[in-house]
Amino acid sequence: xxxxxxxxxxxxxxxxxxxxxxxxxxxxxxxxxxxxxxxxxxxxxxxxxxxxxxxxxxxxxxxxxxxxxxxxxxxxxxxxxxxxxxxxxxxxxxxxxxxxxxxxxxxxxxxxxxxxxxxxxxxxxxxxxxxxxxxxxxxxxxxxxxxxxxxxxxxxxxxxxxxxxxxxxxxxxxxxxxx
Numbered sequence: 658x659x660x661x662x663x664x665x666x667x668x669x670x671x672x673x674x675x676x677x678x679x680x681x682x683x684x685x686x687x688x689x690x691x692x693x694x695x696x697x698x699x700x701x702x703x704x705x706x707x708x709x710x711x712x713x714x715x716x717x718x719x720x721x722x723x724x725x726x727x728x729x730x731x732x733x734x735x736x737x738x739x740x741x742x743x744x745x746x747x748x749x750x751x752x753x754x755x756x757x758x759x760x761x762x763x764x765x766x767x768x769x770x771x772x773x774x775x776x777x778x779x780x781x782x783x784x785x786x787x788x789x790x791x792x793x794x795x796x797x798x799x800x801x802x803x804x805x806x807x808x809x810x811x812x813x814x815x816x817x818x819x820x821x822x823x824x825x826x827x828x829x830x831x832x833x834x835x836x
Contacts, residue, residue: 658703664738666700668745673752683756685722685731694718706730728756769795769803777812 670689676682685707687697697709697720707722722731732753740746772793777784784792790800804812 658699660734660738663700663703664735664740666696667735668740668742671745673748675752675755682723683728683752685728685752687720688717691716691718704730704734732756769793769799770808773800773803773808774811 667687670687672684672686672688674684674686676684687700689697691711694709694711697718700720701707701709704722706724706727707720709718709720711718722728735749736753740749772795773789776789776792779792786800786804790796793800795803
């Protein structure tokens with residue numbers, strides 16, 4: 658196996674996509690019939706990242722990459738390669754831009770506490786959650802979870818603006834450090 662073979666396989670069966678919900682999660686996928694699953698295992702071994710899964714019905718197998726390091730490795734592998742299909746190259750470039758322009762999409766619990774505390778120290782009077790997410794570069798879902806579950810002893814809710822949402826959560830929450 659070599660990189661040109663992989664590129665051909667990606668152009669035929671690959672997909673550069675992302676989830677779109679409360680935050681963006683890039684995803685690289687190659688999907689083929691399960692009888693050819695071994696090709697995906699070889700791709701995984703060649704690239705050195707990702708994982709291979711089977712569909713619930715068992716007729717399709719997928720090679721998937723969605724970690725930050727994995728997406729960056731896919732970008733490095735394909736960045737200067739000559740795609741045959743212009744539409745596939747265009748999709749790759751859009752996906753690459755999503756990965757590179759949104760560093761907070763990969764944020765997990767690692768540095769959230771430290772980032773949030775640093776921003777809250779700059780705003781002793783308090784800050785709205787959407788501004789806190791933007792300044793700390795943490796997606797709002799992770800931020801809300803951490804503030805509510807993991808940082809409740811350090812951070813207090815100062816003011817809530819209620820609004821009707823599908824999940825019943827307040828739209829605007831004002832947080833500040835407990836003194």
